[in-house]
Amino acid sequence: MQHEARTWTFGDDISTDLLYPQTAYALPLAEAAKLVFSANRPGWSDLVEPGDIIVGGRNFGMGSSRAAVALLRRLGIGACLAESFSTLYLRNCVNYALPALAAPGVLGLVEEGDRIHVDFSTGAIENRSQGTRLMAPPLPPALLTIIEQGGVIASLEARGLIPAAPTGASAP
Amino acid sequence: MPMTATQQVLARAAQRESVAVGDIVVCDVDRAVLLDMQFNSTAVPWRQPNHVEHPQRLAVVLDHGAPAPSLRDAAGHRLAREFCAAFDVPHLFDIGRHGICHEVIAENGLARPGELLLCSDSHTCAAGAFNTAARGVGGIEMLQVTCTGKTWFVVAPSIEVELTGKLLPYCEGKDLFLALARARGSAENMNLEFTGEGIGSLSLHDRRTIATQCAEVHAEFVLFPADEVVLAYLADRGVHDVQPVESESGAEYAARWTLDLERVEPQVAVPGKIVGNVTDAATLAGTRLDQCFIGSCANGQLEDFALAARVLADRHVASGTRLIVTPASQGVYLEAVRAGYVSAIVEAGGIVTSSTCGACFGYHMGVVGDGEVCLTASTRNFQGRMGAASADVYLASTRTVAASAIAGTIVDPREVADAA
Numbered sequence: 001m002q003h004e005a006r007t008w009t010f011g012d013d014i015s016t017d018l019l020y021p022q023t024a025y026a027l028p029l030a031e032a033a034k035l036v037f038s039a040n041r042p043g044w045s046d047l048v049e050p051g052d053i054i055v056g057g058r059n060f061g062m063g064s065s066r067a068a069v070a071l072l073r074r075l076g077i078g079a080c081l082a083e084s085f086s087t088l089y090l091r092n093c094v095n096y097a098l099p100a101l102a103a104p105g106v107l108g109l110v111e112e113g114d115r116i117h118v119d120f121s122t123g124a125i126e127n128r129s130q131g132t133r134l135m136a137p138p139l140p141p142a143l144l145t146i147i148e149q150g151g152v153i154a155s156l157e158a159r160g161l162i163p164a165a166p167t168g169a170s171a172p
Numbered sequence: 173m174p175m176t177a178t179q180q181v182l183a184r185a186a187q188r189e190s191v192a193v194g195d196i197v198v199c200d201v202d203r204a205v206l207l208d209m210q211f212n213s214t215a216v217p218w219r220q221p222n223h224v225e226h227p228q229r230l231a232v233v234l235d236h237g238a239p240a241p242s243l244r245d246a247a248g249h250r251l252a253r254e255f256c257a258a259f260d261v262p263h264l265f266d267i268g269r270h271g272i273c274h275e276v277i278a279e280n281g282l283a284r285p286g287e288l289l290l291c292s293d294s295h296t297c298a299a300g301a302f303n304t305a306a307r308g309v310g311g312i313e314m315l316q317v318t319c320t321g322k323t324w325f326v327v328a329p330s331i332e333v334e335l336t337g338k339l340l341p342y343c344e345g346k347d348l349f350l351a352l353a354r355a356r357g358s359a360e361n362m363n364l365e366f367t368g369e370g371i372g373s374l375s376l377h378d379r380r381t382i383a384t385q386c387a388e389v390h391a392e393f394v395l396f397p398a399d400e401v402v403l404a405y406l407a408d409r410g411v412h413d414v415q416p417v418e419s420e421s422g423a424e425y426a427a428r429w430t431l432d433l434e435r436v437e438p439q440v441a442v443p444g445k446i447v448g449n450v451t452d453a454a455t456l457a458g459t460r461l462d463q464c465f466i467g468s469c470a471n472g473q474l475e476d477f478a479l480a481a482r483v484l485a486d487r488h489v490a491s492g493t494r495l496i497v498t499p500a501s502q503g504v505y506l507e508a509v510r511a512g513y514v515s516a517i518v519e520a521g522g523i524v525t526s527s528t529c530g531a532c533f534g535y536h537m538g539v540v541g542d543g544e545v546c547l548t549a550s551t552r553n554f555q556g557r558m559g560a561a562s563a564d565v566y567l568a569s570t571r572t573v574a575a576s577a578i579a580g581t582i583v584d585p586r587e588v589a590d591a592a
């Protein structure tokens with residue numbers, strides 16, 4: 001699995017409270033997605049283009065289990081890289097089929113706006129803007145397979161374990 | 173290869189002879205706990221499964237927004253009840269019998285030694301106090317576990333945390349945890365396994381606070397040993413015949429941390445995060461407070477009520493400061509009423525709410541406003557966590573929060589008689 005796009009960089013310890021503030025809980029997905037990073041980077045969600053890659057620092061996605069990755073997917077984010085991830089967040093990436101790679105040193109490779117190419121099966125990251133490269137540990141094949149199959153919801157649907165559409169009225 | 177305690181749980185749940193660090197294993201989940209937030213999400217609306225693999229292993233807890241603070245929450249509660257009815261889920265902790273998931277799990281003997289427990293709250297490692305390998309996972313992963321009974325893990329390395337000595341009388345499990353985070357920093361992608369004679373002197377209350385808080389050093393699984401204190405607590409709840417795990421001799425640890433409990437002083441984490449942010453309470457003396465909060469899965473236990481009531485007895489919360497105290501369960505609430513703790517807190521000018529996660533994650537019953545300063549005995553001090561992004565959230569022990577509520581500023585609890 002491979003992906004190429006421009007990048008947005010973030011520092012260490014980006015929490016899911018920043019990714020998915022509780023002020024977004026009552027909103028439908030499209031509106032909730034607009035509030036991603038509204039506390040630490042107001043206006044960011046308007047600038048995101050489909051395919052863009054987030055590059056974070058250490059322990060990206062720390063904190064709660066909330067469905068921050070669903071909001072990133074809705075914004076069109078194509079991949080998420082970081083110096084390291086909170087494993088709960090990384091599990092959510094895999095389960096929502098957002099390709100993610102822990103790549104120590106990646107913040108040194110990328111300046112915000114650079115285009116990078118990522119090969120998730122080999123761990124090769126190429127900075128196309130600067131002509132530099134980094135090798136990260138690849139994503140384990142078992143996890144890549146879950147992403148390639150479209151994540152947990154798609155797989156449960158395909159197996160007939162859940163209905164194709166949501167149940168009941170949970171709209172506000 | 174000899175296995176650590178965590179590896180033994182994963183090996184058994186994966187029906188394997190053994191597991192090693194880096195293995196990816198698919199495990200049968202012994203206990204899965206679904207929360208109200210599973211059913212009320214607008215971003216990822218609930219889908220009632222066509223099939224539930226092991227309904228008898230499920231529990232559903234209404235806790236994050238309880239009783240319903242909005243129509244959306246009320247609709248979610250209804251879907252939760254319908255789901256439980258449709259699949260004969262044996263444990264529904266509905267409004268009135270409810271509490272914060274980790275308290276309810278403990279009180280009802282659902283966290284059992286040597287078992288694997290999952291829940292969608294990130295502080296699920298709380299059950300580690302009972303020798304249960306437990307962790308938080310996302311909502312859709314809980315849906316998968318509900319349907320299939322299984323999920324995967326990458327076996328992480330473990331750190332042995334050896335505790336020696338005994339806590340000083342004015343320190344709590346919260347101070348111990350903060351001191352550990354201060355001394356050792358992050359344990360990201362690592363399991364923590366607590367050992368040492370210091371554990372014996374820690375109450376289950378303190379152990380549960382510590383296990384819960386280990387989410388804030390980003391630990392994976394957290395395990396305390398199943399000593400006689402744990403076994404007696406479970407026996408009181410009708411749970412016998414358990415299979416505790418302890419590390420096999422020669423099992424490999426990635427690191428060994430030690431902490432002398434006698435050297436722990438009252439600690440406070442300054443706003444933003446825990447790791448790299450902890451200091452002595454005394455160094456923050458004078459920091460003015462708008463709100464003080466005692467509650468959450470970490471510090472809403474009966475012992476926290478007892479501590480708060482003792483500090484607040486015959487005193488008054490400072491004018492200009494508000495104190496909110498939230499019991500971790502209806503069971504805690506009832507006992508706190510019977511013991512007179514609730515009246516002591518209310519007489520001092522504090523507020524006692526019904527049981528909920530509420531203020532801990534800025535949802536209801538104590539949302540912190542723009543530019544306000546809060547000192548909390550809950551689990552997290554992240555930007556925006558308890559309400560406004562511009563609010564400052566400091567985090568400390570129940571004693572420190574109660575003493576500071578009287579002063580209206582952060583104080584070392586030793587400054588207030590009876591807090592020590």
Ligand code: SF4
Nearest residue numbers: 293468469529532551
């Ligand atoms: S009290 Fe806070 S940390 Fe504990 S379960 Fe509720 S939201 Fe999570």
